[in-house]
Structure formats: C-alpha cells, structure tokens
Amino acid sequence: MPGYLFISPAVLLFLVFVALPLLAAFGLSLFHWDLLSTPEFAGLDNFKQLVQDSATIRAVLNTFVFALASVVTHVGIGMLLALGVHRTMTRGTKYFVRTAFFFPFLVSWAAVALLWKYVLDPTFGIAAYYLSSSTNWLASPTWALPTLIVVDWWHTIGYTFIILLAGLQTVPAQLLEAARVDGANAWWRFWSVTLPVMSPTIFFATVITFIGAFQIFDPMVIMTQGGPDGATRSIVQYTYEKGFQAFEVGYAAALSLVLFVVIMIVTGLQFRLSRRWVHQ
Amino acid sequence: MNQPLLSRRRFIQTTGGTALAASLAACGGGNGSGGSGTKELSFVYMGTAEQQATWNKLFAKFTEQHPEIKLKAEGIPLSNWGDFFNKLSTRIAGGQVPDVIQIATEGQRLFASKGLLAPLDDYIKKDQSTIDEYYADMDPNLIEWDKKYASTDGKTYYLPGEFNTMCMWYSKDLFAKAGVPEPTPKWTWDDFRHACEQIKTKTGAFGYAADSAYFGAIMPWLLTNGTSSFSEDWSKPTFDDPKAIEAAEFNRKLVADKLSPPPGGTFDAFTAAAQGKLAMFGGGRWPIISIRNLKATAKMGIVPWPTKVEQGSPVGWNGYPILKASKKKDDAWTFIKFLISKEGSSTFAQLGGTIVPARKSIANSQSFLTDAPKGTEYLYQALSYATPIPSPDKGAAVQKAIEDGWKQVLTGNAQPADALGKAQTALEGLV
Numbered sequence: 223m224p225g226y227l228f229i230s231p232a233v234l235l236f237l238v239f240v241a242l243p244l245l246a247a248f249g250l251s252l253f254h255w256d257l258l259s260t261p262e263f264a265g266l267d268n269f270k271q272l273v274q275d276s277a278t279i280r281a282v283l284n285t286f287v288f289a290l291a292s293v294v295t296h297v298g299i300g301m302l303l304a305l306g307v308h309r310t311m312t313r314g315t316k317y318f319v320r321t322a323f324f325f326p327f328l329v330s331w332a333a334v335a336l337l338w339k340y341v342l343d344p345t346f347g348i349a350a351y352y353l354s355s356s357t358n359w360l361a362s363p364t365w366a367l368p369t370l371i372v373v374d375w376w377h378t379i380g381y382t383f384i385i386l387l388a389g390l391q392t393v394p395a396q397l398l399e400a401a402r403v404d405g406a407n408a409w410w411r412f413w414s415v416t417l418p419v420m421s422p423t424i425f426f427a428t429v430i431t432f433i434g435a436f437q438i439f440d441p442m443v444i445m446t447q448g449g450p451d452g453a454t455r456s457i458v459q460y461t462y463e464k465g466f467q468a469f470e471v472g473y474a475a476a477l478s479l480v481l482f483v484v485i486m487i488v489t490g491l492q493f494r495l496s497r498r499w500v501h502q
Numbered sequence: 503m504n505q506p507l508l509s510r511r512r513f514i515q516t517t518g519g520t521a522l523a524a525s526l527a528a529c530g531g532g533n534g535s536g537g538s539g540t541k542e543l544s545f546v547y548m549g550t551a552e553q554q555a556t557w558n559k560l561f562a563k564f565t566e567q568h569p570e571i572k573l574k575a576e577g578i579p580l581s582n583w584g585d586f587f588n589k590l591s592t593r594i595a596g597g598q599v600p601d602v603i604q605i606a607t608e609g610q611r612l613f614a615s616k617g618l619l620a621p622l623d624d625y626i627k628k629d630q631s632t633i634d635e636y637y638a639d640m641d642p643n644l645i646e647w648d649k650k651y652a653s654t655d656g657k658t659y660y661l662p663g664e665f666n667t668m669c670m671w672y673s674k675d676l677f678a679k680a681g682v683p684e685p686t687p688k689w690t691w692d693d694f695r696h697a698c699e700q701i702k703t704k705t706g707a708f709g710y711a712a713d714s715a716y717f718g719a720i721m722p723w724l725l726t727n728g729t730s731s732f733s734e735d736w737s738k739p740t741f742d743d744p745k746a747i748e749a750a751e752f753n754r755k756l757v758a759d760k761l762s763p764p765p766g767g768t769f770d771a772f773t774a775a776a777q778g779k780l781a782m783f784g785g786g787r788w789p790i791i792s793i794r795n796l797k798a799t800a801k802m803g804i805v806p807w808p809t810k811v812e813q814g815s816p817v818g819w820n821g822y823p824i825l826k827a828s829k830k831k832d833d834a835w836t837f838i839k840f841l842i843s844k845e846g847s848s849t850f851a852q853l854g855g856t857i858v859p860a861r862k863s864i865a866n867s868q869s870f871l872t873d874a875p876k877g878t879e880y881l882y883q884a885l886s887y888a889t890p891i892p893s894p895d896k897g898a899a900v901q902k903a904i905e906d907g908w909k910q911v912l913t914g915n916a917q918p919a920d921a922l923g924k925a926q927t928a929l930e931g932l933v
Binding site: 256257258259339340342343344345346347358360361362363447449450451452463466467468469 | 584588591592594595612613616617618763764765766767768769895896898899902906909910913915916921924932
C-alpha cells in the first residue's frame with residue numbers, strides 16, 4: 223500500500239493532465255459543437271469529413287515537410303556546429319559561441335517571428351536589401367514554407383546543438399586515444415568511436431525535434447497566418463482555426479487526435495528503427 | 503469595425519493571438535470570477551492598451567454617478583472582432599458569464615441566435631422617453647439596421663451604439679507637394695488612381711496602402727463598385743462577382759505598379775503618412791489615436807471613399823447586450839443607459855475613442871471634431887449610404903477566407919477570378 227502512496231502524485235498528475243484530456247478530446251470528436259449551443263452527437267462524421275477535407279491533407283503534408291526538414295537540418299547542422307565548437311575552440315570562445323548559438327532558443331517564438339517579419343519585409347527589410355532580391359518571401363507560395371524552415375532553424379537549432387555538444391563531451395577520451403594509438407585517422411575515429419557512443423544522444427535529439435516540429439504553431443500564425451493559400455498551415459494551426467474561428471470544436475478535437483496518432487506512430491517507428499543503430 | 507489594418511494593428515493582433523492561445527491553454531479549470539454570482543457588475547469589452555485609458559475615464563464617470571453599483575470592467579486587448587468573439591465564446595462555454603458585453607455587428611447575430619441574451623424590450627418600455635430621445639438623435643438607418651441584422655426573432659437585444667464607417671484619409675502635405683488638388687467628396691476611382699500616380703512621380707511617396715483587411719480594405723472597394731461580399735440577408739456569398747473581381751484587379755494593379763507597398767510586410771501606414779511617405783490609407787475613426795500621438799491631425803484630411811459605380815462604405819456598430827444568465831440585470835440596464843446618455847457619449851467622443859458616437863448631436867459637436875482631421879464629419883455622413891458589414895455566424899472563419907483570397911490577388915500569386923472563386927467556394931461551405 224505505501225508503494226501506491228509514493229507513486230500517487232505522479233499517477234494523479236498523469237490522470238488529470240494527460241489521460242482525462244485525451245479521453246475528453248476523444249469524446250468531443252464524436253460531437254458537433256459550436257461552444258455556445260448544446261453539443262450534438264455526430265458519430266464518426268468528423269473523422270469522415272477529415273479524410274475528405276483537402277485543407278486537412280494539405281496541413282498534414284505541410285507539417286510533414288516541415289518536420290522532416292527541421293530534423294535533417296537541426297541534427298545535421300547542429301552536429302557540425304557541435305563538432306566545430308568541441309574540437310577547435312579555446313575555453314573562452316567556446317563559452318561565447320555556445321551562448322550565441324543557444325541564445326535564440328531563449329527568445330519566445332512570438333518575438334522571433336515578429337523580428338523576422340521585419341527582416342523579411344519586402345519594402346524595407348534587410349533581407350531584401352542585402353540579397354538585392356525582390357522576392358516577397360512570406361507572400362510567395364513557393365518560398366513561404368522554406369522561409370519558415372530557415373527561421374525555425376535560426377530559432378531552435380541552438381537547442382539541438384547544446385544536446386549534441388553535451389553528447390560529444392561524454393565520449394571517453396581513452397577510447398579516442400586508443401583508436402589514435404591503433405593508427406585510426408580523424409574521420410575513422412569519428413565514425414567508429416564518436417558516432418556510436420553518441421548514438422543515444424542523436425536519437426534523443428531526433429525524437430525531440432520531430433515532436434516539436436509536429437506541434438509547430440506560432441511562426442505560422444504570426445508570420446503568414448497559414449498562407450499564402452494554405453502553403454504554410456500546420457496541423458496545430460488548422461486545429462486552432464477550426465476550433466476557435468470556425469466554431470467546429472468536434473472537428474478540431476478529431477484533428478488533434480490525428481496529430482496525437484501521427485506523433486505516436488512516428489515516434490514508435492523511430493524507437494523501432496533505433497534498435498539498428500543506437501548503441502545501448 | 504476596428505479591423506486590423508496595418509502593421510501596428512497586426513502586431514496587436516498577433517500578440518493578442520498568442521496570448522489567446524496561452525489563455526486557452528490555461529482556461530481548463532476555474533470559473534471563479536464569473537460575474538453573475540458576485541456583487542460587482544461585470545462588463546467585458548474589446549480594448550487595446552492604447553484605448554484602455556479612455557475607457558477607464560468613462561468608467562470613472564459612471565462610478566461617480568452611480569456609487570451604489572460596483573463596476574468591474576475588463577478590456578480584452580485584441581484588435582479583431584473575430585478573435586474577440588472566439589475568446590468570449592470560449593469563456594462562456596467555460597462558465598464565465600459577464601453581465602454586459604460589447605458586441606460589434608460582426609457578432610451580434612451569433613450571440614442573439616444562440617439564446618444567450620436577455621431581451622431588452624421590457625426595459626425599453628419602462629424607460630421609453632429616454633430611448634425615444636436617444637433614437638431621435640440618431641441616423642434612422644442605424645436603428646433600422648440594428649432591428650434587421652442584430653436579432654432574428656423580433657425581440658430587441660441591442661440598442662445601436664457607436665459605429666465605424668470607412669473613409670479615405672489623406673496627407674494634405676503630400677497632395678500639396680505633388681501639386682494634386684485635394685480630393686472632393688465626389689471623386690472617382692480614376693481620380694484616385696491618377697492622384698496616386700502623380701504623387702508617386704513627383705514625390706516618390708506611395709499613393710495608397712493596399713491591404714487585405716475585410717472591413718477596412720476590401721469592403722469599401724466592393725461597395726463603391728456596386729457589389730458586396732454577401733447577399734443582402736447574408737445567406738449567400740457573392741465574392742466571385744465580376745465587380746468584386748474588378749475591384750481586386752484594381753488593387754492588384756496599385757501594388758504591381760508600385761503605387762502601394764507590397765503586402766505581407768510590416769508597413770505602418772499611419773506613421774508613413776505622418777512622415778510624408780504615404781499619401782492615403784483607408785480608415786474609420788480608429789487611426790485618430792495614432793495620428794494624434796504622431797501630432798499629425800492638422801496634416802491629414804478625410805474624404806468619402808472614391809467611387810466607381812456608387813457611394814459606399816461598410817458600417818459596423820456596437821451593441822451592449824445583457825446576458826440572460828446575469829443576476830444584476832437592473833444594474834446592467836443602468837449602465838447601458840449611461841453609455842447611451844449624452845454625457846457618456848460625449849465623454850467618450852472627447853477622450854478620443856476609436857468610434858463615432860451614435861448621437862448626431864455629439865458627432866457634430868466640438869467634443870468630437872476638435873483635434874481631428876478636416877472632414878471628420880464625413881464619417882457620420884457615411885451612414886446615409888453605408889452597408890452593414892456582412893457577418894454570418896462563423897464570422898472569424900468567413901473573414902479569414904475573404905482576406906486570404908484577396909491577399910492572393912494583391913501579392914500576384916493568383917489570378918483574381920481564381921483566387922476569389924476559391925474563396926467563394928470556401929464561403930459557401932461556411933454559411
């Protein structure tokens with residue numbers, strides 16, 4: 223019995239803040255509800271509508287593109303940055319560079335998005351000035367999503383970088399030393415010592431980045447409002463629009479469940495595949 | 503009404519949006535501060551930080567007159583009615599029901615049709631002479647529209663309150679510098695375009711800030727071209743009407759010919775105009791606070807919107823309904839009577855609210871016209887030819903569809919007929 227008492231705070235928190243809302247969302251998704259009148263039972267209507275709604279499909283695709291791009295760039299470039307900082311810098315510059323890379327992550331998305339709106343402004347933005355280009359980045363259906371990916375990269379890469387840097391520092395010096403004595407060159411040492419030791423860290427960074435990217439909302443809402451023509455609308459943003467702008471709360475609940483399932487599946491897959499490359 | 507028009511407003515809108523999201527995340531639990539159970543009379547209105555001070559002075563006046571009523575007023579800083587109603591609905595759904603709320607045209611029918619409001623008819627009967635005096639001091643159009651659009655079951659839920667119409671604000675300095683005669687109330691789209699071209703050539707300033715705000719930048723062009731976004735009873739969207747397409751094309755050309763800054767940026771029209779970098783922007787009464795802060799009231803003028811087919815302007819007005827769930831209905835009525843009284847109305851006008859007083863006598867008085875641009879009286883006169891802003895129940899979603907389509911045209915990403923046609927399809931799914 224005392225055992226249950228000890229775990230009860232965690233279990234209670236889980237029940238109240240995870241399990242119950244999840245159940246409530248599932249319940250809501252079976253109703254048509256506009257917030258103000260009584261909910262009407264709708265069965266699976268919302269889910270049927272979801273499969274046929276081209277805007278949903280577009281939002282899911284956008285989110286996938288965004289998530290894949292951010293995982294590849296965050297982990298790839300974050301790794302390069304971490305390696306560079308870890309290897310070549312002196313102690314003092316290391317502190318400075320580490321802070322500089324991490325700093326944008328501390329600034330709230332709202333501020334970052336507004337800042338970049340100014341940078342990218344077609345009339346007087348410095349991007350237009352230095353690139354001497356007349357591209358209206360955020361208003362072009364081709365460029366809007368890639369632009370947001372770059373902005374996200376600027377904002378969030380510091381986080382991945384810090385995780386990877388911490389991972390690098392756990393690589394035992396004696397292993398590297400032994401490899402060096404055995405005549406392995408720098409690339410070979412990286413490939414067969416550093417990378418395997420770091421694989422759990424990289425795995426963690428990948429999973430976290432994926433989940434974060436799937437839940438992206440703020441830059442879309444502030445910088446492009448999901449436009450132009452739905453080119454940057456994410457799943458979470460569409461959920462918000464349906465729930466709190468179109469008053470289709472049931473449909474929004476169904477959408478949020480879809481997001482939940484997508485994240486579950488992708489994360490599950492990652493764990494499954496991780497057996498092949500992550501050293502435990 | 504107070505549509506997000508420009509970058510400053512967009513800023514408020516977006517930050518407000520984030521705050522909204524945050525508060526939604528936080529609103530799961532308590533409903534402790536619901537107005538109906540407490541001793542205070544609770545009033546919720548839309549007010550940005552800039553407008554808050556004005557409202558507070560008005561409330562102070564009310565407390566002075568009615569010390570027996572404790573008023574708890576809460577301004578929600580959003581600059582977009584759609585977001586405001588969403589927030590309000592979420593609150594009400596969560597059990598927080600205020601006694602009185604400010605509701606603009608965009609949400610009046612929605613709230614009335616959901617059975618959330620208490621009819622005012624009995625109160626009106628009781629205070630008939632006060633109401634008669636109020637109505638006698640008002641453009642009859644406002645009374646009629648209020649009856650027609652703000653309720654669907656013949657009962658009165660709202661008294662028509664302050665309103666906004668759309669006129670064109672212009673920089674007298676830039677017109678003089680370019681040697682272009684100042685616009686007259688009867689000017690046309692061609693005159694407007696010509697003025698933009700002249701000013702661009704001679705001074706390098708932009709002529710007009712084309713935008714995609716539903717109330718402030720789309721409706722005036724549609725209405726002056728003899729069309730609208732919806733049929734008269736708001737049941738059928740007409741956004742792909744050839745005249746609407748023509749209006750969108752006209753705006754696109756202003757952007758393409760660089761007479762207007764490219765959309766999607768952070769161009770602040772009020773500041774640009776005060777600095778002589780922009781000749782014209784559309785506005786109701788709300789630019790007044792910024793223009794006063796920029797000390798540019800004397801440099802600006804206001805004229806009716808240029809016309810192609812006929813004079814036109816959207817109009818949206820405030821209503822202050824009492825919630826059915828309120829337990830302080832009598833106090834609420836006292837408060838509403840104060841808001842529509844000569845004194846309440848003129849205090850508000852004087853303090854530089856962002857709306858035009860419903861009372862003709864106040865709108866034509868010094869309290870409203872002092873320290874305001876020449877031509878401010880056109881805002882009231884626009885009532886004679888205005889059209890209530892079409893606002894079916896899903897107002898926020900409707901607004902987004904309309905603005906998205908228009909934005910596509912302005913940026914040149916899509917042909918006007920395609921973009922508006924697509925928006926039309928979306929709108930048909932929303933009504």
